[in-house]
Amino acid sequence: xxxxxxxxxxxxxxxxxxxxxxxxxxxxxxxxxxxxxxxxxxxxxxxxxxxxxxxxxxxxxxxxxxxxxxxxxxxxxxxxxxxxxxxxxxxxxxxxxxxxxxxxxxxxxxxxxxxxxxxxxxxxxx
Amino acid sequence: xxxxxxxxxxxxxxxxxxxxxxxxxxxxxxxxxxxxxxxxxxxxxxxxxxxxxxxxxxxxxxxxxxxxxxxxxxxxxxxxxxxxxxxxxxxxxxxxxxxxxxxxxxxxxxxxxxxxxxxxxxxxxxxxxxxxxxxxxxxxxxxxxxxxxxxxxxxxxxx
Numbered sequence: 001x002x003x004x005x006x007x008x009x010x011x012x013x014x015x016x017x018x019x020x021x022x023x024x025x026x027x028x029x030x031x032x033x034x035x036x037x038x039x040x041x042x043x044x045x046x047x048x049x050x051x052x053x054x055x056x057x058x059x060x061x062x063x064x065x066x067x068x069x070x071x072x073x074x075x076x077x078x079x080x081x082x083x084x085x086x087x088x089x090x091x092x093x094x095x096x097x098x099x100x101x102x103x104x105x106x107x108x109x110x111x112x113x114x115x116x117x118x119x120x121x122x123x124x125x126x
Numbered sequence: 127x128x129x130x131x132x133x134x135x136x137x138x139x140x141x142x143x144x145x146x147x148x149x150x151x152x153x154x155x156x157x158x159x160x161x162x163x164x165x166x167x168x169x170x171x172x173x174x175x176x177x178x179x180x181x182x183x184x185x186x187x188x189x190x191x192x193x194x195x196x197x198x199x200x201x202x203x204x205x206x207x208x209x210x211x212x213x214x215x216x217x218x219x220x221x222x223x224x225x226x227x228x229x230x231x232x233x234x235x236x237x238x239x240x241x242x243x244x245x246x247x248x249x250x251x252x253x254x255x256x257x258x259x260x261x262x263x264x265x266x267x268x269x270x271x272x273x274x275x276x277x278x279x280x281x282x283x284x285x
Binding site: 022025026028029032033034037038040041042044045047048049052066069070073079080082083084086087090091094099100101102103106108109 | 256
């Protein structure tokens with residue numbers, strides 16, 4: 001146990017604790033935000049900052065071992081699957097007719113494939 | 127050539143993930159790599175559908191580092207909105223044109239938008255993405271156009 005080990009240990013705990021804080025902030029945001037679309041944004045805090053900091057902390061904790069390699073592979077997978085699943089949820093909501101509430105003074109863009117079918121949301125959606 | 131490359135990558139993945147280097151376990155690894163290669167070759171004969179990674183390695187690494195910084199900044203911005211007592215949200219749905227030629231480049235751009243908290247790609251259209259922002263400001267358009275240029279810079283020629 002040297003000073004170096006102590007520093008690495010402290011740094012890894014700092015990463016893990018701050019990652020946990022961001023995960024909790026994401027949960028708080030999911031509860032506080034008013035509607036579906038804004039809640040998606042709150043959840044993405046947990047997805048990005050929470051995951052990155054927690055994985056970085058765990059990598060430092062395990063040092064140069066196979067566990068670190070596995071953690072990095074998990075991180076790469078989450079970086080690809082996280083936004084893809086968020087997009088899938090958001091796109092499903094858009095296709096089924098849910099529109100975000102625009103802030104005062106702003107006009108939202110209308111999706112071109114859905115523009116002509118204002119009545120039945122299933123029409124025009126593939 | 128492709129088969130040999132795939133075999134090396136799959137075997138390396140097995141060795142990294144298993145961590146047990148006994149002859150029997152490594153034998154299982156070799157056997158599963160061979161089965162996977164056989165299945166992949168047969169599937170290739172069936173539909174000949176493949177995804178090619180045409181990216182410049184150095185530019186891509188630079189982009190990943192830049193994206194990390196953007197994610198950190200955007201996280202901080204959304205965290206401040208969540209924790210502030212009156213939650214100044216300003217939702218807006220808008221279109222962002224993209225300039226990537228390959229499917230892979232478009233996927234990277236769309237996923238980068240979603241990965242940065244505060245903006246989500248909702249729909250892909252023929253030449254732009256529909257993006258939803260939780261706290262829209264006019265500088266967002268310029269910031270996303272900048273990201274679009276950076277993603278396009280990672281695409282290699284002839285893609």
